[in-house]
Amino acid sequence: MRWSRATVASTSGSTGSPAASASKARDDRGxxxxxxxxxxxxxxxxxxxxxxxxxxxxxxxxxxxxxxxxxxxxxxxxxxxxxxxxxxxxxxxxxxxxxxxxxxxxxxxxxxxxxxxxxxxxxxxxxxxxxxxxxxxxxxxxxxxxxxx
CATH class of the missing domain: 2.20.25.110 (S-adenosyl-L-methionine-dependent methyltransferases)
Structure with a gap:
């Protein structure tokens, strides 16, 4: 499943900024x-x-x-x-x-x-x-x- 910024931003909650969460999601996929x-x-x-x-x-x-x-x-x-x-x-x-x-x-x-x-x-x-x-x-x-x- 590919994550879009909107999906990552809505699921990130209070753990960090949306940009940091999107960057982490892209790094995990290889x-x-x-x-x-x-x-x-x-x-x-x-x-x-x-x-x-x-x-x-x-x-x-x-x-x-x-x-x-x-x-x-x-x-x-x-x-x-x-x-x-x-x-x-x-x-x-x-x-x-x-x-x-x-x-x-x-x-x-x-x-x-x-x-x-x-x-x-x-x-x-x-x-x-x-x-x-x-x-x-x-x-x-x-x-x-x-x-x-």
Whole structure:
């Protein structure tokens, strides 16, 4: 049975004000089905937004780890160039390292005249990989002194 304010006011007698009695009557009946469904819908929307944020954070973390790994591989490649064999103008190297493709080049640096003792070389390396449907890459370059040819 639903109580109207008039019914509550007429049955309340001297125990309190009609507004307080009506408020107590509404509190005793609990939540309606619509109120529960609306609260559930709000909770589902909030959880969906939260899961979307967590998913985005995980994707960003994985992408940054891949970029850091590719950068480390590029740095290692530059560091190794010229240590095993002397630098030669025009040398290139391509290799597959797991999911990464490494391309390295050696070019004589053109803006500086050689003094007969050392020759400047421009070393460059590009590490590329597939990320979803896109090809991503990290490129590093440096100058290194080497023996004259």
């Amino acid at each position: 939540f309606t089905l619509i109120e529960v469904l609306v609260a559930l819908a709000i909770a589902v929307l909030a959880l969906a937004a939260l899961f979307g944020l967590v998913r985005g954070a995980l994707i960003g973390t994985a992408r940054s780890e891949t970029i850091a790994e590719a950068t480390l591989l590029a740095e290692s490649t530059l560091e190794a160039m010229g240590t095993v064999a002397p630098l030669v103008d025009g040398d290139t190297a391509d290799q597959q390292n797991g999911r990464f493709h490494v391309h390295a080049t050696v070019q004589r640096y053109p803006d500086v005249a050689a003094n007969g003792y050392v020759v400047p070389y421009a070393l460059a390396t590009t590490v590329s990989w597939r990320d979803g449907g896109q090809t991503r890459s990290v490129s590093l370059s440096t100058l290194r002194l080497g023996a004259p040819p």
